[in-house]
Amino acid sequence: MTGRIFLKLITAATALLLLVAASVDFFTTEITRESYIDNLRQQLSEKARMLALSLPLDRESSPQLVRGLAEAAGGRVTLVATSGKVLADSDADAARMENHRSRPELIQAFHGKVGWSERLSATLGIPFLYVAVPVSGGAIRIAVPLSEINRQVHEIRFKILASTALAFLPALLLAALLARILSRRFTEITSYAAQLARGNFRARLKRPPSREFGMLAETLNDTAGNLQHTVEQLEREHAELEKLERVRKDFVINVSHELRTPLASIQGYTETLIDGAINDPAHNMRFLSIIRHNAERLARLTEDLLTLSRVEQKRQKFEFEMHFVNDLLRDALELVQPMAEKREVQLKLDPAPEDATVWCDSEAVSQVLSNLLDNAIKYTPAGGTITVGGSPQGQFMEIFVRDTGIGIPPEDVPRLFERFYRVDKARSRELGGTGLGLSIVKHLVAAHDGTTRVESRVNHGTTFFFTLPQDEPVAGHSLNPEFTAS
Numbered sequence: 001m002t003g004r005i006f007l008k009l010i011t012a013a014t015a016l017l018l019l020v021a022a023s024v025d026f027f028t029t030e031i032t033r034e035s036y037i038d039n040l041r042q043q044l045s046e047k048a049r050m051l052a053l054s055l056p057l058d059r060e061s062s063p064q065l066v067r068g069l070a071e072a073a074g075g076r077v078t079l080v081a082t083s084g085k086v087l088a089d090s091d092a093d094a095a096r097m098e099n100h101r102s103r104p105e106l107i108q109a110f111h112g113k114v115g116w117s118e119r120l121s122a123t124l125g126i127p128f129l130y131v132a133v134p135v136s137g138g139a140i141r142i143a144v145p146l147s148e149i150n151r152q153v154h155e156i157r158f159k160i161l162a163s164t165a166l167a168f169l170p171a172l173l174l175a176a177l178l179a180r181i182l183s184r185r186f187t188e189i190t191s192y193a194a195q196l197a198r199g200n201f202r203a204r205l206k207r208p209p210s211r212e213f214g215m216l217a218e219t220l221n222d223t224a225g226n227l228q229h230t231v232e233q234l235e236r237e238h239a240e241l242e243k244l245e246r247v248r249k250d251f252v253i254n255v256s257h258e259l260r261t262p263l264a265s266i267q268g269y270t271e272t273l274i275d276g277a278i279n280d281p282a283h284n285m286r287f288l289s290i291i292r293h294n295a296e297r298l299a300r301l302t303e304d305l306l307t308l309s310r311v312e313q314k315r316q317k318f319e320f321e322m323h324f325v326n327d328l329l330r331d332a333l334e335l336v337q338p339m340a341e342k343r344e345v346q347l348k349l350d351p352a353p354e355d356a357t358v359w360c361d362s363e364a365v366s367q368v369l370s371n372l373l374d375n376a377i378k379y380t381p382a383g384g385t386i387t388v389g390g391s392p393q394g395q396f397m398e399i400f401v402r403d404t405g406i407g408i409p410p411e412d413v414p415r416l417f418e419r420f421y422r423v424d425k426a427r428s429r430e431l432g433g434t435g436l437g438l439s440i441v442k443h444l445v446a447a448h449d450g451t452t453r454v455e456s457r458v459n460h461g462t463t464f465f466f467t468l469p470q471d472e473p474v475a476g477h478s479l480n481p482e483f484t485a486s
C-alpha cells in the first residue's frame with residue numbers, strides 16, 4: 001500500500017521534472033542556435049562587406065586570391081555575377097559550378113540587400129550558412145559550414161541538460177522524501193478509516209503537523225467521536241429498554257402471583273362450603289371469613305394497581321391548590337387514629353409553621369400520608385410513637401412520618417420504592433399489605449415535582465420524607481427537573 005502510493009507520487013514527480021527538462025531543452029536549444037546563427041550572420045556580412053572592398057568583381061579574380069581571402073575570412077568565398085554565373089570560388093572550380101541565379105541569398109543581394117540562407121550545399125553536400133552582399137556587377141558570398149554551430153549548440157545543450165539534471169537531483173530527492181511522508185500519512189489515514197469501518201470508534205488519529213492532514217485527522221476524529229457518542233447513547237437506550245422489559249415481565253409475574261394466592265384460597269374454601277361444609281356450624285363461619293379476607297385483599301390489590309397505573313401513565317387527574325400543611329397533616333392523623341388506638345401506638349404532630357402552605361392535590365397528599373402512616377402503624381410495635389411534621393426546605397416543604405418501629409435493613413432501603421418489594425413478604429401479607437404502597441407514594445410525590453427518601457435504623461425506627469412545592473410553579477417550569485419517576 002505504502003509502496004504503491006509512494007510509486008505513484010514519485011512517478012508523477014519524475015514525469016513533471018522530465019516535462020520541465022524537455023521544455024527547457026527545447027527552448028534553450030532553439031534560442032542558443034538562433035542567437036549563434038544571428039551572430040554568425042552579422043560577422044559574415046561584415047566580412048563579406050570587407051571582402052567587397054578589397055576584391056573587385058571582375059573575371060580576372062584569380063582562384064588563388066579568392067582562396068587566400070577565404071582562408072583569412074575563415075569561410076568559403078564565392079564571387080557571382082548578376083547573371084548568376086559563378087566567377088570564382090575558394091573551394092571549387094568555378095567553371096564547373098552551376099548557375100547560382102536562383103540561390104535565395106543571392107536573389108536578395110542582387111536586389112541590393114544583404115541576403116542569407118541556411119541549407120545543404122549542392123556542391124559539398126553539407127549544411128552551410130550563406131551570406132551574400134551586393135557589389136557592382138554581382139555579389140560576394142561567404143559561407144561557413146553549420147556543423148560547427150551544431151556541435152557548439154549540442155555542447156551547450158548538453159551542459160544545460162547536465163546542470164538541469166544536477167539541479168533536479170535534489171528536487172527529485174525532495175520529491176521522493178515528500179512522497180514518502182505523504183504516502184505514510186495516507187496509509188495512516190486509510191488504516192484509521194478501516195478501523196472506523198470495523199466499528200472501532202474509540203481509536204483516535206494522532207494529529208500530523210501539516211495543516212491539510214491535520215484538518216483531515218481532526219475531522220475524522222470528530223466523526224469518530226460523534227459516532228462513538230451515538231453508539232454509546234444507543235447502547236444506553238438499549239440497556240434501558242432491556243431493563244424496562246425485565247421490569248415489565250417481573251411486574252406481570254408479580255401481579256399474577258399476587259392474584260393467584262387469594263383467588264386459590266377463595267376457590268378452595270368456596271368448594272369446601274359447597275361440598276357440605278356450609279352445613280357445618282363449627283367451620284362455615286371461619287371459612288366465610290377467610291373468603292371475605294381474601295376478597296378484601298384482592299380488592300385492595302386491584303385498587304392499588306389501578307391507582308399506580310393511572311399515576312404512572314399520567315392519567316390521574318390532579319386538582320392543584322394551595323393548602324395549609326398542618327391542615328393536611330391533622331386530617332391524615334385523624335383518619336388513622338382508630339387504627340393507631342387499636343394497635344396501641346401513639347400519634348403526634350410536630351407542626352410546620354402555622355401559615356406554611358403547599359401547592360398540591362389534597363386527595364393525593366392524603367393518600368401519600370395514609371400509606372406512610374399505615375406502614376408506620378403496621379411496623380411499629382404497641383407502645384411506640386409515630387410523629388408527623390413538616391419543615392420548609394428552600395422552595396419546598398419537607399414532610400416526614402417518623403416511627404419508633406422495627407426499622408429497615410440498609411440493604412433493603414434502595415429497593416424499597418420498587419413495585420412489590422417487601423422486606424418481609426410473609427409479614428407484609430399477614431398485615432394486609434400489597435407491596436405497592438411506597439411505589440404509589442413515590443409516583444404521587446413525583447407528580448408534584450417532589451422527591452422521596454427514607455432514613456432507618458433496625459429496631460430503632462424509620463423516617464420517610466417527601467417534598468412538596470410551597471408555591472405554585474411557574475407555567476411550564478418544573479421545580480425539580482432532575483426527577484423522573486420510574
Ligand code: ADP
Binds near residue numbers: 406428429438439
Ligand atoms: P406493603 O404493602 O408491604 O406495606 P409498601 O410498598 O407500603 O408495601 O412497603 C414496602 C415494604 O417496605 C414493606 O413490605 C415493609 O417491609 C417496608 N416498610 C414500609 N414502611 C415501613 C416502616 N415504616 N417500617 C418498617 N418497614 C417498612
